[in-house]
Amino acid sequence: MTWLEPILLTIVTASTPLLLAALGELICERAGVLNLGVEGMMIIGAVCGFAVAHTTGSMSLGVIAAVVCSMIMSLLFGFLTLHLLCNQVATGLALTILGLGLSGLIGESFIGEPGHKLPQLELPFLSELPYVGRLLFAQDALVYISILGVILVSFVLFRTRLGLIIRATGDNHRSAHALGYSVRKVRYGAVLFGGACSGLAGAYLSLAYTPQWTEGMTAGRGWIALALVVFASWRPLRLLLGAYLFGAVSVLQFHAQAYGIALPSQLMSSLPYIVTIFVLVIISGNKQLTKINTPACLGKPFRPDR
Amino acid sequence: MRTLLKLATAAAISLGVSAGMALAKDKVKVGFIYVGPVSDHGWSYQHDQGRKAIEEHFGDLVETTYIESVSEGPDAERAIERLARSGHDLIFTTSFGFMNPTIKVAKKYPKIKFEHATGYKRAKNVSTYGSRFYEGRYVLGQMAAQISKSGTAGYIGSFAIPEVVRGMNAFMLGAQSVNPEFKIKTVWVNSWYDPGREADAAKALIDQGVDIMVQHTDSPAPLQVAQERGIKGFGQASDMIKFAREAQTTAIVDYWDAYYIARVRAVLDDTWSSTDTWGGFDKEMVHLAPFTNVSQEVAVKSSQTRDAIQSGQLQVFQGPIIKQDGTVFLKEGEIASDKQLLGMNFFIKGIDDKLPE
Known part of the structure; x- marks a missing residue:
């Protein structure tokens, strides 16, 4: 058991940023907006979080800054796609490119500055439980937020009126509009939520995962988050499973290598991606399954006529 | 009076030109192509430290420029050519993948000297260098x-x-x-x-x-x-x-500082020739x-x-x-x-x- 605990802890660390970013994108896509700018928003979150935490010395201010800055990025995306009805795919890609470039500019003076790590919040008594105590109850705040976020999103999406409205907007924006809901407002909300979550994911990278700022440190995690949403067929609990599966595969392959199990490392590195493609093939092969879950208006612009 | 004026202008122009020519000889323009951002705190960062060392060492005798985050491929050729066209005398291309573009551009500009890091293709005006x-x-x-x-x-x-x-x-x-x-x-x-x-x-x-x-x-x-x-x-x-x-x-x-300074010195002294350098502790690399x-x-x-x-x-x-x-x-x-x-x-x-x- 003692050897298992550190492995599981590493898996939690590897999975959390994916889960956070994917959770935001899930809500976004449920409302019918495809935001491919996750990577860009995430890295802006990472750099702003690091910069503010480093300058002020306050970790919570850093996290807040990350959330706010990523939300500003997502607001830009919202304005372009929801107001000006730009193509969502192209705008999302542009957002990623913008984010990557802008983050380099902002972060220039923070390169090579050592960072501080988010403190672990140890819940009294619970963290002393044998076996699972440290694993479940001695993590940093963002890990708790990611797990609570899944539960909350799942609850809101399927058990509340607000969730119904979000899903209706994503599935049929004309009807939602006809029923008197402001499609644009709902989508703005979803896009902003997506930005906030990407910001948290970015903050997790630069303040907890590897407490430092270096250019391009997201290294494609935003794209994995996007794939995860499809992998999870737009269901929050499956997203939790997917993110941890992904994290587990990428961490376990390192352990296998260090243990001397002779597996080709290139194959191992690509395993998470192969699994994603495999799942994509399975779910898109099954028309019924795709139809039930894919938001019908995903990526389609909406112009309120009246 | 008019002829006098003409003479004066002619003199001024020729003075200006000769001054300009003298300047071009005394001053070496050195260009760098980096594969990553200068701020990567690693590979490209260290090459840029070398560039700064040149500026510090030679002061007014050199002028340096760099283009960062150049991807290895067709982009590289364009970036190298840009430096070649804008009057650089010596161009360092600092990643393995710049090898073929460097050779290609070097062929077009035989008067310009090129230095390619970690490669193995050389030409009359292309040197290679690497580090042990x-x-x-x-x-x-x-x-x-x-x-x-x-x-x-x-x-x-x-x-x-x-x-x-x-x-x-x-x-x-x-x-x-x-x-x-x-x-x-x-x-x-x-x-x-x-x-x-x-x-x-x-x-x-x-x-x-x-x-x-x-x-x-x-x-x-x-x-x-x-x-x-x-x-x-x-x-x-x-x-x-x-x-x-x-x-x-x-x-x-x-540590590229010593090598870069030596190569710029060679250009200034007009002793530069195409070489292959693979140095370690001995060459301070x-x-x-x-x-x-x-x-x-x-x-x-x-x-x-x-x-x-x-x-x-x-x-x-x-x-x-x-x-x-x-x-x-x-x-x-x-x-x-x-x-x-x-x-x-x-x-x-x-x-x-x-x-x-």
Whole structure:
């Protein structure tokens, strides 16, 4: 058991940023907006979080800054796609490119500055439980937020009126509009939520995962988050499973290598991606399954006529 | 009066022109192409340190420019040509993938001098240069074997290319010179730069009981993990002491300053010719960061080893060396040729890991 605990802890660390970013994108896509700018928003979150935490010395201010800055990025995306009805795919890609470039500019003076790590919040008594105590109850705040976020999103999406409205907007924006809901407002909300979550994911990278700022440190995690949403067929609990599966595969392959199990490392590195493609093939092969879950208006612009 | 004016203008123009010509001769314009951002705190950063060293050394005699984050491919050719067209006399292209574009542009501009890092294609106006980083890794191996209590180092590799394999073998040779039973556990992350994955790999290695961390990837993340878990490690490409004050024992630092200054000097003196330079400690192209967090004994022995390699007294790859599969690589006393080193694609005896194919 003692050897298992550190492995599981590493898996939690590897999975959390994916889960956070994917959770935001899930809500976004449920409302019918495809935001491919996750990577860009995430890295802006990472750099702003690091910069503010480093300058002020306050970790919570850093996290807040990350959330706010990523939300500003997502607001830009919202304005372009929801107001000006730009193509969502192209705008999302542009957002990623913008984010990557802008983050380099902002972060220039923070390169090579050592960072501080988010403190672990140890819940009294619970963290002393044998076996699972440290694993479940001695993590940093963002890990708790990611797990609570899944539960909350799942609850809101399927058990509340607000969730119904979000899903209706994503599935049929004309009807939602006809029923008197402001499609644009709902989508703005979803896009902003997506930005906030990407910001948290970015903050997790630069303040907890590897407490430092270096250019391009997201290294494609935003794209994995996007794939995860499809992998999870737009269901929050499956997203939790997917993110941890992904994290587990990428961490376990390192352990296998260090243990001397002779597996080709290139194959191992690509395993998470192969699994994603495999799942994509399975779910898109099954028309019924795709139809039930894919938001019908995903990526389609909406112009309120009246 | 009119003729006088004309004469005066003519004189002024000719003066101006000759002044301009004199300037062009005295002043060397040096351009750099980097594959990454200057701020990567690793490979490109160190090349840019070299550029700054030139400016500092020559002052008004040089003018330098650089283009950063140039991807290896058609973009590179355009970037190099841009520098060539804007009147640069000497252009450094600092990544392996710039080899063919450099040769191509050099053909079009025979008067301009080019320097390509880590490549093997030369021309009349194209030199190549590289660095024997493996010499530093030998010292690291010796240190690791002295510091480690478990006798096992964790080694994070990027890609199984000769450069990395050579480094691993050199490290092992160094370690074996202290402790013949020394072992390494290897993890390949298949990336030069991904802080998250590098950190995960470091954690996996430490979980499996290694107590010293070596990396051939560029981010300081593994060293940070080492510090967090209370073990020691080595920095890569640049001095990473700021990231791990209690963990970094030394770092292999790419050091181009001396070479760059020498090459610019050659252009100024008009003695530049196409050369192939592969230098290590001897040519000051590899540096070791100050020894920290180690005993006096280790530090002294390490600097002695460093000096011995520098003076040529100690050869890193000198026989007898047996390959992993038991065949002989070098007989007693035999020294590896550069060709053998450049194409190294096997592990030496003592490394248990299988080379990924």
